[in-house]
Amino acid sequence: DGGITQSPKYLFRKEGQNVTLSCEQNLNHDAMYWYRQDPGQGLRLIYYSQIVNDFQKGDIAEGYSVSREKKESFPLTVTSAQKNPTAFYLCASSTVAKNIQYFGAGTRLSVL
Amino acid sequence: QQPVQSPQAVILREGEDAVINCSSSKALYSVHWYRQKHGEAPVFLMILLKGGEQKGHEKISASFNEKKQQSSLYLTASQLSYSGTYFCGTAIQGAQKLVFGQGTRLTINP
Numbered sequence: 001d002g003g004i005t006q007s008p009k010y011l012f013r014k015e016g017q018n019v020t021l022s023c024e025q026n027l028n029h030d031a032m033y034w035y036r037q038d039p040g041q042g043l044r045l046i047y048y049s050q051i052v053n054d055f056q057k058g059d060i061a062e063g064y065s066v067s068r069e070k071k072e073s074f075p076l077t078v079t080s081a082q083k084n085p086t087a088f089y090l091c092a093s094s095t096v097a098k099n100i101q102y103f104g105a106g107t108r109l110s111v112l
Numbered sequence: 113q114q115p116v117q118s119p120q121a122v123i124l125r126e127g128e129d130a131v132i133n134c135s136s137s138k139a140l141y142s143v144h145w146y147r148q149k150h151g152e153a154p155v156f157l158m159i160l161l162k163g164g165e166q167k168g169h170e171k172i173s174a175s176f177n178e179k180k181q182q183s184s185l186y187l188t189a190s191q192l193s194y195s196g197t198y199f200c201g202t203a204i205q206g207a208q209k210l211v212f213g214q215g216t217r218l219t220i221n222p
Contacts, residue, residue: 031208042114042199043154043212050208058209090153099203100144101210103153 002027006091006104012112013078013085021076021107023091030096032074036060037088037106046089049074050096078109086110113137115202117213124190124220132185132216134200143183144201144210145174147194154199157185187218195220 004025013019025032031050035043045058049068063082068074074093078085088108092101115136122130134143142161146154158167160176160183168174172194174185187194197217201210 033209035212040215042214043201045209045211048209056209096208098159099142099208099210100156100159101201102156105153106151 004091004093004102004104006089006107008107009105011107011109013109014112016080018077018079019085019109021078021089021091021109023074023076023104024072025074025093025102025104026072027093027102028071029093029102030071031094031099032068033092033094033101034058034064034066034074034076035090035092037090043090046076114211115200115213117198117200117216119216120214121217122219124218126192126220126222127189130187130190130218132187132198132200132218134183134185134202134213136181136202138204139180140202141180141205141207142203143174143176144203145183145185146199146201146212147196148199148215149196190218190220192220192222194218 007022033048034046044060046064047066049055065077090106091104094101115134118133144159145157148154163178163180165176176183197215199215200213
């Protein structure tokens with residue numbers, strides 16, 4: 001079945017630690033996105049990528065980094081510079097032409 | 113710029129109707145509607161591209177006004193399964209990314 005897989009489902013970060021969230025898609029989509037969702041809030045764009053080896057900052061990129069070495073994969077690293085990382089993180093993908101975004105099941109990140 | 117959704121929350125009895133609005137200060141290229149159940153991923157409902165467009169089926173439909181600055185989502189004869197938070201995502205011409213509204217929480221009671 002085609003879809004987007006995020007892992008892990010739950011993640012705990014210690015102070016000063018970098019953590020990486022995985023996002024893999026087998027929909028053959030060119031574009032991929034990372035969003036952050038805080039309780040009762042909308043989706044805020046962290047980074048997006050329209051093509052391999054290229055990505056753009058979204059509205060809240062500070063404290064995060066990404067890579068896009070393969071079309072299928074778009075991992076997000078939450079660095080120690082992100083002082084308030086506790087949130088629900090959603091990955092999505094789409095074709096460039098239509099931009100209908102399909103979401104993964106999300107990773108819930110908490111700070112220990 | 114983030115679109116404004118209204119209302120922020122709605123509580124209905126099963127079988128009642130709801131309207132959720134999404135407004136932008138700029139003309140939009142497209143509007144996307146998504147529904148998210150608690151703790152789950154948002155699910156795509158529909159996309160509107162043309163001014164004056166109406167789309168969907170008799171139970172869940174949406175419109176996009178002529179100026180392409182406002183969209184409304186219509187939920188008719190609501191069912192328990194319609195409960196969740198509804199988001200509009202908007203795109204301006206030439207932009208790949210969507211900007212999402214803050215969401216409208218819909219609760220359907222038996």
